[in-house]
Each structure stands twice: as C-alpha cells, then as structure tokens.
Amino acid sequence: MKKVHNFNAGPCVLPREAVNTAIEALTDFAGTGMSVIEVSHRSKEWEAQMAECEALWRELLEIPENYKVLFLGGGASMQFCMVPFNLMEKKAAYLETGVWAKKAFKEAKGFGEAVKVATSEDKIYSYIPKGYEIPKDADYFHITTNNTIYGTEIKYDMDSPVTLIADMSSDIMSRPVNIKKYGLIYGGAQKNVGPAGVTFVIVREDLLGKVTRYIPTMLDYRTHIPEGSMFNTPPVFSIFVMKETLKWVKKMGGLKAMQKHNEDKAALLYNEIDRNSMFVGTAAKEDRSLMNVCFVMTEPYKDKEEDFMKFAKERGMVGIKGHRSVGGFRASIYNACPVDSIKALVECMQEFEKLNK
Numbered sequence: 001m002k003k004v005h006n007f008n009a010g011p012c013v014l015p016r017e018a019v020n021t022a023i024e025a026l027t028d029f030a031g032t033g034m035s036v037i038e039v040s041h042r043s044k045e046w047e048a049q050m051a052e053c054e055a056l057w058r059e060l061l062e063i064p065e066n067y068k069v070l071f072l073g074g075g076a077s078m079q080f081c082m083v084p085f086n087l088m089e090k091k092a093a094y095l096e097t098g099v100w101a102k103k104a105f106k107e108a109k110g111f112g113e114a115v116k117v118a119t120s121e122d123k124i125y126s127y128i129p130k131g132y133e134i135p136k137d138a139d140y141f142h143i144t145t146n147n148t149i150y151g152t153e154i155k156y157d158m159d160s161p162v163t164l165i166a167d168m169s170s171d172i173m174s175r176p177v178n179i180k181k182y183g184l185i186y187g188g189a190q191k192n193v194g195p196a197g198v199t200f201v202i203v204r205e206d207l208l209g210k211v212t213r214y215i216p217t218m219l220d221y222r223t224h225i226p227e228g229s230m231f232n233t234p235p236v237f238s239i240f241v242m243k244e245t246l247k248w249v250k251k252m253g254g255l256k257a258m259q260k261h262n263e264d265k266a267a268l269l270y271n272e273i274d275r276n277s278m279f280v281g282t283a284a285k286e287d288r289s290l291m292n293v294c295f296v297m298t299e300p301y302k303d304k305e306e307d308f309m310k311f312a313k314e315r316g317m318v319g320i321k322g323h324r325s326v327g328g329f330r331a332s333i334y335n336a337c338p339v340d341s342i343k344a345l346v347e348c349m350q351e352f353e354k355l356n357k
C-alpha cells in the first residue's frame with residue numbers, strides 16, 4: 001500500500017487498527033458468519049456493539065448519568081436545526097466564529113429571536129471574539145469549539161450564564177471536557193471519532209420537553225432516548241468504526257493522553273511555521289487550534305504556494321490545501337494523525353526553505 005501522510009480535514013485519518021478491525025468485521029462480524037453490514041440491528045450481537053460504544057463515550061468523557069448519549073443521522077448540519085427545534089422557546093444566543101457557526105445561527109433565526117453576540121467575520125474568522133455579553137434571558141448560548149476551516153479553537157470549557165451548547169464536531173475527544181458545563185454537545189463523527197454517517201449528541205435530559213411547539217418525531221431527541229438510538233435503523237457500520245476508534249483512544253491512555261499527544265504534535269508544526277520565514281500562520285496565536293493548522297506563504301514568497309503544494313505532494317502529503325475562503329494550507333492533525341506525519345511535513349517545509357530562499 002502506498003504510504004501517505006493524511007492531513008484531510010474530514011473525512012480524515014483514522015487509527016489503522018480501527019480500520020483493520022472494521023475490515024475483519026466486514027467479512028465475519030462477531031463470529032456470526034455474516035458481515036457487520038448484513039446483521040440485524042436488533043440482534044444481540046449488534047446490541048452489544050451499541051452498548052459498548054455508549055460505554056466508551058461515557059467512560060472517556062466521564063459523562064454524568066443525567067446526560068444521554070445519542071448516535072443519530074443527518075450530520076452536524078442536522079443539529080443546526082434540531083437544537084433550536086428542541087431547546088429554543090423564544091430567544092437564543094450564538095457566537096459566530098466561522099461558517100459552521102453561521103449556518104447554525106441561520107437555522108435558529110427560523111425559530112425565534114436569534115442573537116449574534118459577536119462575530120470575527122471581519123478578519124476571515126482568524127480569531128475568537130472576546131468581551132461579548134451573553135443575554136441572560138436566552139434559552140441557550142451556542143458555540144463552535146473548533147473552527148475547522150480557520151484553525152481557531154476554544155480550548156477550555158467556558159462559563160455561561162445560560163445553557164451552553166457546543167458544536168464539537170472537530171475537537172471532541174481531543175481533550176478532557178467538563179461535560180457538566182454544557183447542556184448539549186453535538187458533532188459529526190468524521191473529524192475525530194469515526195467515519196461519516198453518524199452524529200453524536202450528548203444532552204442533559206432535563207432540558208428537553210420545555211418548548212411548546214410540535215417537534216417532528218425524528219427530530220425530537222426524546223424519540224431516540226428510550227430507544228437507545230435505535231428508533232429506526234442506525235448507521236451500523238459508522239457506529240462500528242466509531243466504537244473501534246474510541247477503543248484506540250482508550251488504549252492510548254484516554255483523553256488526558258490525547259491532549260498531551262495533540263499539544264505536542266501541534267507545537268511541532270506551529271514552531272516550524274513561526275521559525276520558517278517562508279510561512280506564516282493565519283490564526284491569532286492565542287486561539288490557535290490543536291486540530292487544524294492553517295498557514296500561508298509570507299508576502300515575498302506568495303507566488304510559491306503552488307510550488308510548495310507540488311513539492312509536498314511528491315513527498316506523500318495529502319489534503320494540505322487550505323479551504324478556498326482562507327487559501328494557503330491547512331494541515332488537519334486530528335487524534336489519529338501520527339507524529340511521524342507532522343515530522344514529515346515539518347521536514348518538507350525545511351527542505352523547501354533551503355531550496356527556495
């Protein structure tokens with residue numbers, strides 16, 4: 001198999017072990033003589049998988065009993081409307097730190113008074129706004145903890161006078177989280193915890209059932225809770241790989257170890273960006289993401305961006321093109337991205353500097 005360094009933003013690199021176990025399960029799942037995609041989701045073998053997956057979520061994130069963990073379809077994008085559908089009676093507040101946050105905000109506008117407390121759109125979302133006020137009469141305050149496109153991240157669990165809701169699509173399981181500070185956390189699995197097709201939701205159960213509107217059955221969190229996320233057919237294969245990915249996280253030492261691993265990896269790459277005169281980071285230093293590292297070429301070398309792209313590609317780097325709204329480069333270095341890949345990219349930048357400066 002060709003050896004590459006996978007920096008894709010999502011879907012993205014997963015632990016090899018998880019992929020290999022999934023390949024085995026595609027052939028013979030749990031000794032059933034059937035593929036994991038051929039068994040009934042009502043079988044005892046599958047029920048055991050669901051239970052194990054939920055148990056891993058609870059153990060790794062230390063999720064308290066009064067929070068429910070759901071595995072749904074529709075992607076994080078579906079949560080943009082499900083959150084206000086279920087939790088916004090009159091007013092909700094949003095922090096706009098990128099286009100995902102903006103899309104979430106747009107949906108809330110359809111349900112009542114949506115307040116944008118601050119935005120960093122003026123500088124292409126290259127920083128996290130500070131010093132804003134959260135309205136105390138809002139039903140909740142919505143944040144996006146990691147801004148996948150711009151490489152900024154809220155790396156701590158903030159205080160909020162109202163229920164805090166977070167889209168953690170691209171940094172869930174990258175560090176320990178104090179779940180109690182949030183009312184609801186959601187995200188698509190395909191950035192840090194598995195393949196596309198499954199969406200996780202962690203919700204404090206007592207927040208539900210307070211809005212007066214009709215909620216369509218499939219969009220009502222309360223439909224999925226008593227059914228253990230199997231009101232209808234769950235995305236079985238995605239859940240299987242997610243479970244294997246979490247087993248790997250646990251084996252690696254859990255979330256404290258992951259955080260250290262991510263901090264070390266990010267430091268390697270940011271240090272090179274800061275040292276190398278041909279490159280410059282685009283995100284404000286204090287808000288730099290540990291998951292998505294965005295950088296461009298410095299002014300005198302602007303016209304060399306394509307050369308570098310080619311140079312890096314020849315050396316096995318995949319997925320380092322920046323999002324079209326930011327340009328330049330983006331290396332997504334999620335949990336499963338090995339430190340060797342970071343070292344290879346750093347070397348590539350150093351070599352390119354030697355040859356071109």
Ligand SMILES: *Cc1c(COP(=O)(O)O)cnc(C)c1O
Pocket residue numbers: 010074075076077078100144146147148167168169170187188189191
């Ligand atoms: C990728 C991403 C989304 C969209 O996820 P889908 O599962 O594709 O709907 C939402 N929010 C953030 C922060 C993302 O990175």
